Structures are given as C-alpha cells and as structure tokens.
Amino acid sequence: MSQAFRKPVSGETKFGQLYGLLGDSLDAVRSHFSGTAFPASPSAGQLCYRTDRGGLYLFTDSQAQGEGGWIDVSSASSLFSSTRTELTDARGTAASLEARLDVALNDDGTLKGNAPASDWWNSEPDAVAWASGSMFTVVGDKRAIYLPGRALKLTQFVSGTGHVESATYDADADRTSVVVGGITVDTDLSAVEFGQEPGNMPAHGHAVAAVDGLQASLDSKAQARFLRCNTLIGGSAGALDAIPRAGIAADDLAVAVSGGALHIYRFDATSTAAESEPAIIKPDDAGMNLGRWILQQMSALLLPAANTPPPGLIAHFASKNAPIGWLSCDGKAVERSTYTALDAAIYVGDANNATALWGYRCTDPEHASTSRDTTGAHLVLPDLRGEFIRSWSGLRPGVDANRVFGSAQAQQIQSHTHTGGAQVKTNSTKYTDNASGYASATTYTGYTGGDETRPRNMALLACIKY
Secondary structure, rough: OOOOOOOOOOOOOOOHHHHHHHHHHHHHHHHHHHOOOOOOOOOOOEEEEEEEOOOOEEEOOOOOOOOOOOHHHHHHHHHHHHHHHHHHHHHOOOHHHHHHHHHEEOOOOOOOOOEEEEHHHHEOOOOOOEEEEEEEEEEOOOOOOOOHHHHHEOOOOOOOEEEEEEEEEOOOOOOEEEEEOOOOOOOOEEEEEEOOOOOEEEEOOOOOOOOOEEEEEEOOOOOOOEEEEOOOOOOOOOOHHHOOOOOOOOOOOOEEEEEEEEEEEEEOOOOOOOOEEEEEOEEEEEOOOEEEEOOOOOEEEOOOOOOOOOOOOOEEOOOOEEEEEEEEEEEOOOOOOOOHHHHHHHOOOOOOOOOOOOEEEEEHHHHOOEOOOOOOOOOOOOOOOOOOOOOOOOOOOOOOOOOOOOOOOOOOOOOOOOOOOOOEEEEEEOOOOEEEEEEOOOOOOOOOOOOOOOOOOOOOOOEEEE
C-alpha cells in the first residue's frame, strides 16, 4: 500500500540537522525528475514526469526536438514504431533495406544504369519475337535504335533489364535481329522497351550515342565520346556529313575510314567555316549552319588487319581439322546463339528459309531439312565435302545462266556428237547374174573411264569463318 511522501523536519541536534539536510536533498532530487516544469540543467537520456500533464518526457539533448529537447515518450514510441513499419515496407521482398538499396544505388549514391526511372523508357511499337536465349527479332530496320550498349527492358516470363550487344537487318524478311547482353531472352517475350536517352551501358558502365548508322562509345574516365564512321561524306548512314547535328556534342571525336586511311575529327560546335573536304565537313544540321567536323593531324594509313577475316569467308586448309575461329563445311547445324556473327552473315532470309540448301535455320539439328523454322535456334552450314566451287554468275549473260546463288549442280558432259563409219564388201549371186558391192554396218566401241567426270584436283579441308 503506497504512502504519501513525508519530508523530514530539521532539528536542533546534530542528528536533527542531518535529517533536515536529507529532506532538502530529497526535495532537489524530486524536482529534478518530476514537477510542473522541466529541470534547468538536464542530461541526455534523463526522464521527467510532468505532474501538470500526467506524462513522462525524455530529454534528447537536441533543442530542435520536442520542447527544448524534451519529447513525450508515448508519442516517440508511436513515431519509432511508424518509422520502423515504413522501413520494413521500403525493403520490399529484399532481406533488408540495405539489400534493396544495393539493387538501385551505386556506392556513391547515384542510380545504377539497370534501374533508371520509369519514365526513362520507350516502348517498341512493332512486333517482337523470341529468336534464341540471347536474341530477339523486331519488324523493320531498327539498327538506328538498337545500337550496341543501349539499355533494354524485356517483358517475359522472367522480366528484367539488359543491353544491346549488336543488331543486324534482314532486308528480305524486313526484320532486325537484336543480340542481347545482361539478360536471357525467354520464349515468353511479349514486349521490349529501350532507353529513352543514349549514353547508358548498364552492364559495363560505358555508354553509346544514338546517332543514325553509327556505333559510339563513351569512355567514362576520359569523358570523350568517339563516333565510329564508315565514310567521310556522301550523305549516307555512317558518313560524317549525315550525322544529325542534334546528336553531336562539342569536342566529340569521330574516327572515319576513307580511301584506305584512318582520319580523326574533332567537332567544333561554334564553327561556321566553309566546307573543304576532307579537312572541314558540315554535319546534317537541318539548316542551323553551326558546327563543323575539323580534321586533326592524326590521320594514318590503315594496314590490313591480321587474322581478322570476316564471318562467312570460306577457305581451304591443309589440315584434317578446322583451325580456331573456323568450322568445317560439312553441312551440320550449329547453335545460332554461339555463332551470332556467322548467322548474321550467311542466313538466307525468311523468304528462302524453306528451300535453301544451306544458311537456313532449323529447330532440330539432327533433322535439319525437315525442321526448318525462321526462328529456329540452329543454322545449317554449307556442305562442301567432295565439291568443286564455281563462282556465281549473277546476271552475266550466256554463262551458267539463271543460276540461283548457293545452289548445287550435278555432274554433266556437254552435248556433242562423234562421226565415223565402216564399209563391208559383200559378194552375192542372184539367179544367173553375178553382182558385187558394199553395204554399211554399225560398230560400237568398248567402255573406258571412271564413275564420274572430273579435272585434276587435290583434296583439302573446306572451312567457314565464324
């Protein structure tokens, strides 16, 4: 049973005086932890019960919180509980908030390339289709959009983000094949989105510029953008004078190839100098007449690249086995996802996939001819075993006329005749008249030769570069 507080009363004796001092001390202690006002010199973490409010307060040592640093314990408890709930909700399905932030943020606090804002994406308006675990196709020529390094978002069974590795266009089928990195393309692919802004290489921290017909990359250390061009002038995609002005930044560098020489250009964004090709080239500026590509004193002759033949090149080797980088031309079906460059080089196109002897796609490598499919995961190689190669006549009149590219011919001897004959002398008697004369006869030669017609030859291994 509780009792009311009773203050000791001081007395005249030593013991009475000590008793009085104890009472005064209890008064001071009580006023420090309770009362109708907060104590004057509290310590951080000190509690005080306000008798006029009926509430317990905690001193935080921060004048910005509560009343001069004093906060209501019951309110603080509710605030902490709410904050904890918000933090728990913020981590989503991640094990912790730290794990959740690690998905979206770099160490320096900047957003990671694979997790940009939702309005950063553009939806692909045309139909897309799965081609393999690393490739999808889209209707139309989309090479200007799907540049190497551009960020991609795939909607499929296992959705996610990645980036473009390369893109090739098949004019016969009017489709662009896009090789994807950073994510596996699955058969349930239903939609594709690409980064709205160029300059994001999610998987590697590099960037690309969305310039029509160009491949561009950004070196984040040097902060210099390089544009790789095919030609200098001519107005065609890949030429310096065809690059849209809007896609060029001041001091961008262009590497252009022309006439067997490598040329380095710097973009002067303020120049209006008269064109003087190849020293000064004006981009496609839609009438702005501002900015010029200026040739730098760094041009050099190009030497033939060593050991870099293009995919699809066929060569013969004095070896029974194909060298590294080559495949035997034995008619087998190979994985398109493994040999993407070869697939882009020799695929016959969707229109010819059903009839071609080689270069077509299929789903079953063991039964290639009967499993032809334009989206098949395998590509069939030429079978040149025991074959002679004849150059395609194209439109040349009178020589191997109407020959279909990639078709085969059976052996044949050109039509011809042989002349010859024999005379046989005969004697006969008819009644009483004696008569003599000649009669014709047919003669045949014996068989000679082998089981085919052929010139002199030597057997080597035919291989194709992948």
